Amino acid sequence: MNKVIAPAVARPLGAEAIADKGWWLAHKWLLLRRGSQFGLLALFLLGPLAGVWIVKGNLASSLTLGALPLTDPLIFAQSLAAGHLPYRSALIGAAIVLAFYLAVGGRLYCSWVCPVNLVTDAAAALRRRLGLKGGRVPPEATRRWLLAVVLVVSALTGTIAWEWVNPVTMLHRALVFGGGLAWGVVAAVFVYDLLVAPRGWCGHLCPVGAFYALLGRTAIVRVSANKRRACDDCMDCFAVCPEPQVIRPALKGEGQTHPLILAPACTSCGRCIDICSKDVFAMTTRFNRSES
Amino acid sequence: MRPNARTAFDRRRFLQTAAGAAGGACVLGLGLGLYARQARALPATALRPPGALTEADFLASCVRCGLCVRDCPFGTLKLATPGDTVASGTPYFEARKVPCEMCDNIPCVKACPTGALDHGLSDISKAQMGLAVLIDQEHCLNFLGLRCDVCYRVCPAIDKAITLETRHNPRSDRHAMLLPTVHSDACTGCGKCEKSCVLPEAAIKVLPRKLAQGAPAAHYRKGWEEREKAGHSLIGEQLKLPVRGRDDAAAPVSSADTAAGQSLPAGWSP
Numbered sequence: 001m002n003k004v005i006a007p008a009v010a011r012p013l014g015a016e017a018i019a020d021k022g023w024w025l026a027h028k029w030l031l032l033r034r035g036s037q038f039g040l041l042a043l044f045l046l047g048p049l050a051g052v053w054i055v056k057g058n059l060a061s062s063l064t065l066g067a068l069p070l071t072d073p074l075i076f077a078q079s080l081a082a083g084h085l086p087y088r089s090a091l092i093g094a095a096i097v098l099a100f101y102l103a104v105g106g107r108l109y110c111s112w113v114c115p116v117n118l119v120t121d122a123a124a125a126l127r128r129r130l131g132l133k134g135g136r137v138p139p140e141a142t143r144r145w146l147l148a149v150v151l152v153v154s155a156l157t158g159t160i161a162w163e164w165v166n167p168v169t170m171l172h173r174a175l176v177f178g179g180g181l182a183w184g185v186v187a188a189v190f191v192y193d194l195l196v197a198p199r200g201w202c203g204h205l206c207p208v209g210a211f212y213a214l215l216g217r218t219a220i221v222r223v224s225a226n227k228r229r230a231c232d233d234c235m236d237c238f239a240v241c242p243e244p245q246v247i248r249p250a251l252k253g254e255g256q257t258h259p260l261i262l263a264p265a266c267t268s269c270g271r272c273i274d275i276c277s278k279d280v281f282a283m284t285t286r287f288n289r290s291e292s
Numbered sequence: 293m294r295p296n297a298r299t300a301f302d303r304r305r306f307l308q309t310a311a312g313a314a315g316g317a318c319v320l321g322l323g324l325g326l327y328a329r330q331a332r333a334l335p336a337t338a339l340r341p342p343g344a345l346t347e348a349d350f351l352a353s354c355v356r357c358g359l360c361v362r363d364c365p366f367g368t369l370k371l372a373t374p375g376d377t378v379a380s381g382t383p384y385f386e387a388r389k390v391p392c393e394m395c396d397n398i399p400c401v402k403a404c405p406t407g408a409l410d411h412g413l414s415d416i417s418k419a420q421m422g423l424a425v426l427i428d429q430e431h432c433l434n435f436l437g438l439r440c441d442v443c444y445r446v447c448p449a450i451d452k453a454i455t456l457e458t459r460h461n462p463r464s465d466r467h468a469m470l471l472p473t474v475h476s477d478a479c480t481g482c483g484k485c486e487k488s489c490v491l492p493e494a495a496i497k498v499l500p501r502k503l504a505q506g507a508p509a510a511h512y513r514k515g516w517e518e519r520e521k522a523g524h525s526l527i528g529e530q531l532k533l534p535v536r537g538r539d540d541a542a543a544p545v546s547s548a549d550t551a552a553g554q555s556l557p558a559g560w561s562p
């Protein structure tokens with residue numbers, strides 16, 4: 001079981017950042033991210049709710065403006081493993097999505113697109129508010145193993161295996177097409193993160209996140225701790241980060257000299273930028289290794 | 293702790309964690325596989341959209357995107373939600389609720405990006421979404437000798453998929469019964485008949501083809517068809533079969549039967 005890093009001192013997380021930078025700047029990236037998540041959802045909902053069909057379908061596969069196909073590459077891969085060669089439309093859609101996340105950053109999907117992020121962020125926030133500490137977190141590598149297992153199960157059962165239970169597409173489908181008991185699955189993820197394992201779902205179990213992390217090795221968009229000399233060890237960034245293990249190498253120069261967070265697990269959510277009263281972190285590109 | 297003892301300790305911890313992760317993932321995978329096995333059954337009332345691959349191939353190919361649902365102009369199709377007995381997220385329809393209107397341009401099939409709905413289907417009359425079965429002859433009004441005919445009249449393939457077959461009505465002994473009769477070569481399984489059956493519970497129902505149809509044994513031949521093809525009977529003309537209950541009157545066996553060594557043993561009785 002992994003150790004959970006707890007805030008060093010008992011004071012509201014981010015209080016200093018709000019005092020020093022003001023509330024808006026201390027929530028800038030969070031608000032941008034929520035804008036992206038809700039904006040994408042609105043695009044999908046505009047059709048069924050208002051009859052304006054800009055985007056049809058759901059996160060598994062969609063058609064934008066009747067011309068741009070987008071398909072989730074992991075679902076595509078499972079279909080291949082199950083023994084079906086999808087049509088060109090799905091192939092092109094998967095290639096576009098794959099190319100986008102390979103170029104820009106794999107786990108941008110997790111923090112800027114995925115609807116489950118709202119659920120697990122809410123669980124993490126409530127956990128902090130209630131002062132819940134610790135829990136039983138499965139090893140971080142479980143999600144990568146699960147990713148491999150999902151492909152094997154797809155091949156063995158001849159079905160797109162993860163879609164039987166995938167909370168990501170279930171939640172998205174529930175929002176766009178109507179839900180049934182899908183809300184139960186979403187509630188299960190929330191309760192798991194709240195009461196059982198802090199950041200357990202996205203950070204340790206979800207094979208979709210593990211897949212997008214695989215695409216994160218060439219990510220252009222990266223966060224850099226470029227003012228790390230100003231760090232006063234308040235530990236707020238570790239407390240707020242959904243993947244706290246990625247920060248140390250960049251912030252403390254462990255195993256690397258440059259201040260870039262290159263670990264593919266970093267979701268480029270920017271919460272560390274918001275929360276830091278010393279403005280240690282900045283959103284930049286992987287080519288910017290400068291330090292100030 | 294000596295340095296090499298420390299690395300040995302670290303290595304052991306690392307291996308333990310890795311084994312825990314792999315083991316945990318395998319347990320979850322096993323659960324997933326078992327769930328997939330039992331959740332793949334399709335209830336008899338659920339029909340797949342036109343052009344859908346066989347159920348096994350459908351579950352390998354449908355990504356559950358709902359694009360077919362969106363392009364159906366009649367609101368026929370819907371995506372299953374968890375809690376339905378259909379694989380969650382896959383498209384289906386229920387004939388008695390909203391049947392398929394058999395669009396000429398089949399927009400649902402065209403919308404499918406994966407091929408779960410086969411784009412090779414260009415003529416909707418060739419669709420095989422299911423097969424109508426007049427399942428309850430006790431309550432069907434036409435079987436009672438009345439003239440309802442509604443299922444027959446609404447069928448988009450009237451007189452091909454459903455015909456009315458005339459039979460003598462033994463109850464009145466002077467009328468005919470016109471029995472709605474479905475023909476599997478023309479029925480698309482659109483469900484219009486089931487939707488329109490006037491009874492509170494439809495007497496005619498559209499079922500998945502696999503459920504609705506038997507299959508002939510591969511080696512069976514129909515004598516009358518073979519005779520038609522060959523121009524004469526394949527087993528000779530003078531064959532007389534034993535007359536039940538009168539073993540003594542057993543017929544002379546035809547030459548063809550003797551040649552094949554298939555004559556019935558003497559004293560045979562059914």
Ligand code: SF4
Nearest residue numbers: 241266267269270272
């Ligand atoms: S390091 Fe920063 S940007 Fe990356 S996941 Fe953690 S909080 Fe988000």
Ligand code: SF4
Nearest residue numbers: 364392393394395400
């Ligand atoms: S053929 Fe027409 S009515 Fe039938 S399912 Fe497809 S789009 Fe809907």
Ligand code: SF4
Nearest residue numbers: 354355357358360404
């Ligand atoms: S459009 Fe094709 S892949 Fe999408 S839900 Fe319909 S059948 Fe499945």
Ligand code: SF4
Nearest residue numbers: 447479480482483485
């Ligand atoms: S399902 Fe009924 S209405 Fe549709 S083609 Fe078959 S017999 Fe006709």
Ligand code: SF4
Nearest residue numbers: 432433440442443489
């Ligand atoms: S509509 Fe129903 S009751 Fe009428 S003939 Fe058809 S099956 Fe029988």
